[in-house]
Amino acid sequence: MEKTMEREEIIETIKGFLVEEFEVEEDLIEPKANLKETLDLDSLDYVDLVVIIESNFGFKVTAEDFTEIHTFEDFYNFVNNRLNG
Amino acid sequence: MTRVVITGIGIHSCLGTDVNEVTESLRAGKSGIVYDQERKDFGFRSALTGSVPMPDLKGKLGRRERIGLSEEAIYAYVATLQALEQAKMDEDFIAQNEVGILYGNDSSAKAVMEAIDLIREKKDTTLLGSGSIFQSMNCTVSMNLSTIFKLKGINFTISAACASGSHAIGLGYHMIRSGMQEQIICGGAQEVNMYAFGSFDGLGAFSVREDEPTKASRPFDKDRDGLIPSGGAATVILESYESAVKRGAPILGEIVGYGFSSNGEHISNPNLDGQVRALNMALKQQNTPIEDIKYINAHATSTGIGDKFEAQALHEVFQSTRPYVSSTKSMTGHECWMAGASEIVYSLLMMHNDFIAPNINFANPDDDSAKLNIATKTIEQKFDCFLSNSFGFGGTNSSLIIKKYKP
Numbered sequence: 242m243e244k245t246m247e248r249e250e251i252i253e254t255i256k257g258f259l260v261e262e263f264e265v266e267e268d269l270i271e272p273k274a275n276l277k278e279t280l281d282l283d284s285l286d287y288v289d290l291v292v293i294i295e296s297n298f299g300f301k302v303t304a305e306d307f308t309e310i311h312t313f314e315d316f317y318n319f320v321n322n323r324l325n326g
Numbered sequence: 327m328t329r330v331v332i333t334g335i336g337i338h339s340c341l342g343t344d345v346n347e348v349t350e351s352l353r354a355g356k357s358g359i360v361y362d363q364e365r366k367d368f369g370f371r372s373a374l375t376g377s378v379p380m381p382d383l384k385g386k387l388g389r390r391e392r393i394g395l396s397e398e399a400i401y402a403y404v405a406t407l408q409a410l411e412q413a414k415m416d417e418d419f420i421a422q423n424e425v426g427i428l429y430g431n432d433s434s435a436k437a438v439m440e441a442i443d444l445i446r447e448k449k450d451t452t453l454l455g456s457g458s459i460f461q462s463m464n465c466t467v468s469m470n471l472s473t474i475f476k477l478k479g480i481n482f483t484i485s486a487a488c489a490s491g492s493h494a495i496g497l498g499y500h501m502i503r504s505g506m507q508e509q510i511i512c513g514g515a516q517e518v519n520m521y522a523f524g525s526f527d528g529l530g531a532f533s534v535r536e537d538e539p540t541k542a543s544r545p546f547d548k549d550r551d552g553l554i555p556s557g558g559a560a561t562v563i564l565e566s567y568e569s570a571v572k573r574g575a576p577i578l579g580e581i582v583g584y585g586f587s588s589n590g591e592h593i594s595n596p597n598l599d600g601q602v603r604a605l606n607m608a609l610k611q612q613n614t615p616i617e618d619i620k621y622i623n624a625h626a627t628s629t630g631i632g633d634k635f636e637a638q639a640l641h642e643v644f645q646s647t648r649p650y651v652s653s654t655k656s657m658t659g660h661e662c663w664m665a666g667a668s669e670i671v672y673s674l675l676m677m678h679n680d681f682i683a684p685n686i687n688f689a690n691p692d693d694d695s696a697k698l699n700i701a702t703k704t705i706e707q708k709f710d711c712f713l714s715n716s717f718g719f720g721g722t723n724s725s726l727i728i729k730k731y732k733p
Contacts, residue, residue, distance in 0.1 A: 301450070
């Protein structure tokens with residue numbers, strides 16, 4: 242079930258799981274930075290992103306959704322639109 | 327034919343998490359068996375199990391490397407790290423040589439169960455995550471370790487029930503002996519969880535001496551009532567003699583015999599003929615004189631029928647020399663897929679520290695075990711050659727002979 246969250250809480254949640262689960266340094270998570278390059282994502286990592294988004298926000302992301310997400314800001318906006326749009 | 331030597335060993339078991347701790351446990355005759363209430367609550371007939379600590383690899387391995395590791399692959403990773411360090415085999419050497427891996431494993435039940443439970447709950451396979459498949463396959467150990475250590479040689483898993491680890495070493499020996507490979511990481515791994523052992527428990531094969539966990543595993547004893555499951559991982563680095571000398575690696579022993587056979591009969595009951603044929607094949611391979619073998623690490627698991635046939639087989643082949651016999655399963659329980667490799671490690675530790683570990687809990691012989699020279703207490707004695715037996719469901723048998731290296 243989709244959760245109710247304010248934008249700031251969404252950003253903190255995303256940063257939290259990226260630091261904890263994807264082991265990226267928090268300093269590297271800048272709104273304009275490229276998500277794929279910063280996290281060094283391969284095809285298997287996207288599978289894990291789907292899982293972690295579902296468990297944190299209660300909705301399922303598709304492969305098509307990821308084609309629109311380039312930066313961290315895109316990522317925050319995408320989740321915010323799904324939950325609050 | 328190339329001589330095949332052992333240049334590194336690693337161990338993670340209920341007797342300890344490195345060779346020093348395990349050596350102390352072996353010498354002291356310390357049991358690693360405990361009572362686990364969770365198993366009883368789950369529906370097990372026996373709540374007895376080996377107690378094996380779970381290593382925490384966070385911070386030691388990256389996320390991608392960690393998430394594919396099953397329970398038994400984690401054990402195998404830490405055991406292999408120890409073995410590679412002892413063998414002085416570093417990243418540069420592995421990058422420049424075709425180092426292989428042949429590892430024994432025959433289940434990854436916990437990973438499979440957790441995945442299926444999650445699919446049932448979510449009704450969506452894409453919510454499993456990417457690590458599940460690499461944890462769930464039988465080859466989880468060889469698949470993950472070959473990736474983590476960036477191995478370029480032979481790479482597969484040997485599944486042969488409770489002889490898996492022993493056959494892995496035997497096959498590695500032949501690959502090097504024939505000149506096909508120069509260095510192979512061999513070993514055996516065994517998960518220690520309820521899912522892995524539920525069906526085995528259901529056969530009624532486990533000891534129910536639950537009020538005395540450390541006394542429950544009693545191989546060859548007249549009053550034995552079954553085995554106790556355990557696990558972990560053991561790694562043995564095999565290498566050609568020429569490669570070991572060239573690298574200046576320590577030589578811990580030389581493999582001089584690998585005998586194998588299939589009983590061709592019952593799926594779970596052993597027989598005499600199959601075990602005797604494996605023993606004789608191992609002895610004949612490099613014409614090892616029977617009197618050279620001073621210690622036998624028996625497969626004996628503490629079941630009535632299994633110990634009986636092994637005692638008969640050992641008596642038939644070794645009655646003229648009567649070497650010391652002990653089953654380290656009296657301390658460890660049955661480490662199943664791992665046992666054939668861990669018992670090589672245990673025996674090597676004894677050989678290098680001049681003692682024979684006791685077959686603890688051996689109070690009274692039966693008609694067959696009375697004919698063996700069973701080490702009931704720690705024997706402080708130098709020895710230069712031992713044999714290790716491993717047998718498994720389906721009637722698969724493996725016997726390995728290892729000598730102290732002599733130039």
